[in-house]
Amino acid sequence: MSKERILLVEDEEMTARLILYRLKGLGYDVEHVKDGVSGLEKIKTTKPDLVVLDVMLPGISGFEILQDLEEDEDFDLSLIKVIMLTSKSRAEDVSRGFGLGAMEYVPKPFKMDEFILRLKRVLKS
DSSP states (O other): HHHHHHHHOOOOOOHHHHHHHHHHHTOOOEEEESSSHHHHHHHHHHSSSEEEEEEOOOSSSSSHHHHHHOOOOTOGGGGGGEEEEEEESSHHHHHHHHHHOSSHHHHHHOOHHHHHHHHHHHHHH
């Protein structure tokens, strides 16, 4: 049985460390990048099962990553599950995230146990 592959695109070091620690402890194959350009490249080249995506990133935003993937004729965004994890939690931000294909939108600060439950639910869908 293969492990689900998760890409974490997060520039906040402490948040990334906590998420990596928990997900690896649960047996997930997790990779981490710290900026939008690297995130977009990794998504296109590795096609992970799930992307945990911050919105405010150096380079390009999480919204721009999703927009680029949606417009890329050689990439099928529907094959990747996306959870937005961000402090941008205004109603229009949440709507934009879902409109661009996110399956879950988790505002920061967040409770790790709740985040893990949401992540597991998204992976099962």
